[in-house]
Amino acid sequence: MKKLINHPSDVVLEMVQGIVAAYPNEVELLPDTTVIVRKQKTNGKVGIVSGGGSGHEPAHAGYVGKGMLDAAVAGEAFTSPGPDQVLEAIKAADSGAGVLLVIKNYSGDVMNFEMAAELAEAEGITVEKVIVNDDVAVEDSTYTTGRRGIAGTIFVHKIAGALAETGASLQEVHAAAEKVVQQVRSMGMALSPCIVPGNGKPSFVLGDNEMEMGMGIHGEPGLEREELKSADEVAEKLLQPILEEGVFKTGDHVAVMVNGLGATPLMELYIVNRKIQELLKEKGLHMTKTYVGNYMTAFEMAGCSLTLLRLDDQLYELLQAPCDAPGF
Amino acid sequence: MKKLINHPSDVVLEMVQGIVAAYPNEVELLPDTTVIVRKQKTNGKVGIVSGGGSGHEPAHAGYVGKGMLDAAVAGEAFTSPGPDQVLEAIKAADSGAGVLLVIKNYSGDVMNFEMAAELAEAEGITVEKVIVNDDVAVEDSTYTTGRRGIAGTIFVHKIAGALAETGASLQEVHAAAEKVVQQVRSMGMALSPCIVPGNGKPSFVLGDNEMEMGMGIHGEPGLEREELKSADEVAEKLLQPILEEGVFKTGDHVAVMVNGLGATPLMELYIVNRKIQELLKEKGLHMTKTYVGNYMTAFEMAGCSLTLLRLDDQLYELLQAPCDAPGF
Amino acid sequence: MNLTTQETIQWIERANSVFQEKKDELTELDQVIGDGDHGINMARGFQAAAEKLQAGSYATPSDALKDAAMTLLSKIGGASGPLYGSAFLKLSSSTKGAETISFDQFKEAMSEATDSLKMRGKAEESDKTMIDVWGPFTAYLQVQSDVQPDEWIEKLADAKEKTKDMQANKGRAAYYKEKSVGHMDAGAASTYYLFAALAEILKERGE
Amino acid sequence: MNLTTQETIQWIERANSVFQEKKDELTELDQVIGDGDHGINMARGFQAAAEKLQAGSYATPSDALKDAAMTLLSKIGGASGPLYGSAFLKLSSSTKGAETISFDQFKEAMSEATDSLKMRGKAEESDKTMIDVWGPFTAYLQVQSDVQPDEWIEKLADAKEKTKDMQANKGRAAYYKEKSVGHMDAGAASTYYLFAALAEILKERGE
Numbered sequence A, B: 001m002k003k004l005i006n007h008p009s010d011v012v013l014e015m016v017q018g019i020v021a022a023y024p025n026e027v028e029l030l031p032d033t034t035v036i037v038r039k040q041k042t043n044g045k046v047g048i049v050s051g052g053g054s055g056h057e058p059a060h061a062g063y064v065g066k067g068m069l070d071a072a073v074a075g076e077a078f079t080s081p082g083p084d085q086v087l088e089a090i091k092a093a094d095s096g097a098g099v100l101l102v103i104k105n106y107s108g109d110v111m112n113f114e115m116a117a118e119l120a121e122a123e124g125i126t127v128e129k130v131i132v133n134d135d136v137a138v139e140d141s142t143y144t145t146g147r148r149g150i151a152g153t154i155f156v157h158k159i160a161g162a163l164a165e166t167g168a169s170l171q172e173v174h175a176a177a178e179k180v181v182q183q184v185r186s187m188g189m190a191l192s193p194c195i196v197p198g199n200g201k202p203s204f205v206l207g208d209n210e211m212e213m214g215m216g217i218h219g220e221p222g223l224e225r226e227e228l229k230s231a232d233e234v235a236e237k238l239l240q241p242i243l244e245e246g247v248f249k250t251g252d253h254v255a256v257m258v259n260g261l262g263a264t265p266l267m268e269l270y271i272v273n274r275k276i277q278e279l280l281k282e283k284g285l286h287m288t289k290t291y292v293g294n295y296m297t298a299f300e301m302a303g304c305s306l307t308l309l310r311l312d313d314q315l316y317e318l319l320q321a322p323c324d325a326p327g328f
Numbered sequence C, D: 001m002n003l004t005t006q007e008t009i010q011w012i013e014r015a016n017s018v019f020q021e022k023k024d025e026l027t028e029l030d031q032v033i034g035d036g037d038h039g040i041n042m043a044r045g046f047q048a049a050a051e052k053l054q055a056g057s058y059a060t061p062s063d064a065l066k067d068a069a070m071t072l073l074s075k076i077g078g079a080s081g082p083l084y085g086s087a088f089l090k091l092s093s094s095t096k097g098a099e100t101i102s103f104d105q106f107k108e109a110m111s112e113a114t115d116s117l118k119m120r121g122k123a124e125e126s127d128k129t130m131i132d133v134w135g136p137f138t139a140y141l142q143v144q145s146d147v148q149p150d151e152w153i154e155k156l157a158d159a160k161e162k163t164k165d166m167q168a169n170k171g172r173a174a175y176y177k178e179k180s181v182g183h184m185d186a187g188a189a190s191t192y193y194l195f196a197a198l199a200e201i202l203k204e205r206g207e
Ligand SMILES: Nc1ncnc2c1ncn2[C@@H]1O[C@H](COP(=O)(O)OP(=O)(O)O)[C@@H](O)[C@H]1O
Pocket: A078, A079, A080, A107, A108, C030, C034, C035, C037, C038, C041, C042, C077, C078, C079, C080, C081, C083, C117, C120, C121, C122, C123, C128, C129, C130, C131, C170, C171, C172, C185, C186, C187, C188
């Protein structure tokens, strides 16, 4: 395990300290936590809080900034933070107008954030939440945990953050965030595993000529393990299940995110994007804005994910709004 | 070799096509070239052109945008582009006020860009150039090729681009760029090799518990191959040779860049940054602005580089100036 | 049974030793059908809880259990953090005021704790989670009149083994669908160790 | 010698076949003390040059050499692109107007080409570059009165071998400093193949 770290048990604290050291005028660390918050508060603005296990950087601390998050809670590697930390984040993000929690749909995140919400409500803070479940690789079932939240979460941050900046109410911000959740879909794939620092072993093993479609951002299994394909074929295989959802129709305006999982060079993401855009044009979709880069990673996993967001006028405006977060 | 590509010989063309597909309103591809140029020209603005071999993304096409480059020339993987392509970039970037070439100090880049400059001058375009050689891992000698240009190049782009945007003359832009070259120093290290697509073999081999200090961005050797150290020790080893240059003195204001080489997770870069900032504070330096991320990569190489730029008032202002380039 | 405050603290300390020792084993179970951190999480959480209880002074078992609960909630993290946290909170609130915990009080507390797990996890028995040890063990306790430490361990081991045959519906293991069958649930294994540690303490004092 | 236009084109075609064949060998040489692309670069450049010359029609060898030069300049890239490009430009300009290239014209052209390499590369002999084949080969030619293809190949091979003993001062190999000693320079090897291809053509027609 070759990592630029000190001790595995210190990675999260040292990382957030490194973030504050990089942007000391913009963000700060809440004492005795791994919660990164904005330094400048706007009174009466709805607070936006997200977070989860670490290892997905720049998610989530990199999205703290004007136009996006007010606070991000960093759990241990791939481990949801406890409710006490989330509660601190909520308290810091609240300036009287309430707080929206953006939660990725994993048992741990949902439970910890929900407990924190209960605690915050008990302290008199109004809290709303959205649960992001954009990963079409997982069967959608109310009987199970359901779909995972992956890179589509970034669009929820962006839209909710931009709307909150305008002075909108918690109800309005919550509604817009829910709309994003309804209209965003993602699909990922991996070429190589990642290693959790405290564990030291690869999360799974792939053969020299294998890839896995539908891979999650914690090394959870995907739909099928198969022979490595060309970038163009991978692009098609990512797009197809997203389009089959029936959310995106000819003539729709969409935002596109081609997201790297950590170790995949930007060159490859652009090559994948080339084909994606070609296919989307063929389907009669209008690409209004495209993001290519590492937005929601899984340590040093190689691979990528594709996210499409259906835009209406409101979402388009909010997507274009300025944003100061270093990770976006 | 696991890469998301189609055919190795197509990676550069498909990448630039993927870039244009991502930002169709901002940039375009010059016909029959791999030159990315800004769509909106400002008449009378000094043009800034950079480029070199591909595999360093977002360098250089990702730095085309308002406040930075007007054109970027993408050569084959790790292979400087020919003078004909550079000439096209110069012609596209010129709007009457002349063009500054930002060249990294490699034999190939220097020769190809110089030939292009001669050809452009023959066509009546005034061309100036700066040769960036910030890598302190290489002995500085006029007898040899001298030092390599690595991540410090990004600061040259930023400063020259910002000054050009103000309507400054070619001479002024050139002088500011030269000042950056004088005041910027970098040092890199690698944990794992990279693979050039058309070659298919790792650029070098490192043992499971080895790292190489002073590694270049093409897999060129560094100063010493040694046992893998902690992030804090690596931070010290990167900083020490930079400080020994005598460029940075107590009380100086500096910009810091902790740059990932491609496969190193952002988490690790922040952990390295934490220690860097601590050490710089101890030395009595003021960190005015810090950049942490993948700015000048080497395909999927794992590792990082540290860059320090000494700031005076002019450079500080220009560094803060707005910039639209997607890679910055 | 009549578990004293001192024994309650001892239980958490013992559980901590076990989780330090079994850290890799639990992590490996979670690696196969999860994300490979359960042992790390339990070791971190119980380490903190043991340290907390060692540093505090408590009038009743319930007081100690409350501090244990809050620490586990904060330090385990992941899915198991709020689950163990909620369960221990119930063990505490259900035994509030008692100088020692009688067997009847323990039975009632375990029943409330198991319910709180189901609520918090939105899960039932047979979903292949820690509930598949908490549930059967609690059901077994209800029909007992005294503590049989060896039988406890047998019942607990039995319950954790049975999770191998189940298909996961909750937690990360659910993403493995039918591939989750054949592997033991990591939370079931940690629950086994938790109560096996209590059984040993009770056995040592002669029960 | 009297190299015809047709033979000039044939030379580039032959060189292209050789570079396609030796692509991996040249790349491996460049891998050891460079960035591992020299074979790729030469194969790409000469492929384009051969195609260009096949498609064109040329009155003189110089015209064909000029198109070859421009194509190599554009398509090889890296350090070797402007070097081979400059050298071929000199071979062309130096023989301008001639229907066929005489041995004396060739000697003069090689001399000018070698000088242009030194200027463009800011390099001298013994810097461990392609100049260490161009230079000695040109020096050898100057004292000859006719073409001796087998001797050419011998001299060229000798020169490229000698680069093994040198320490690199220019190009990427310079970063390897003393570690560059013991390895052949990739550009020296490609220069060997380039002129060996010409020697073979001259030999086939009986020289
Ligand atoms: N919804 C749930 N209800 C009950 N138990 C659950 C649920 N989700 C997960 N678990 C339990 O938690 C264990 C995993 O804990 P852990 O690995 O620490 O957290 P995470 O899954 O967040 O990485 C599983 O083995 C299972 O026993």
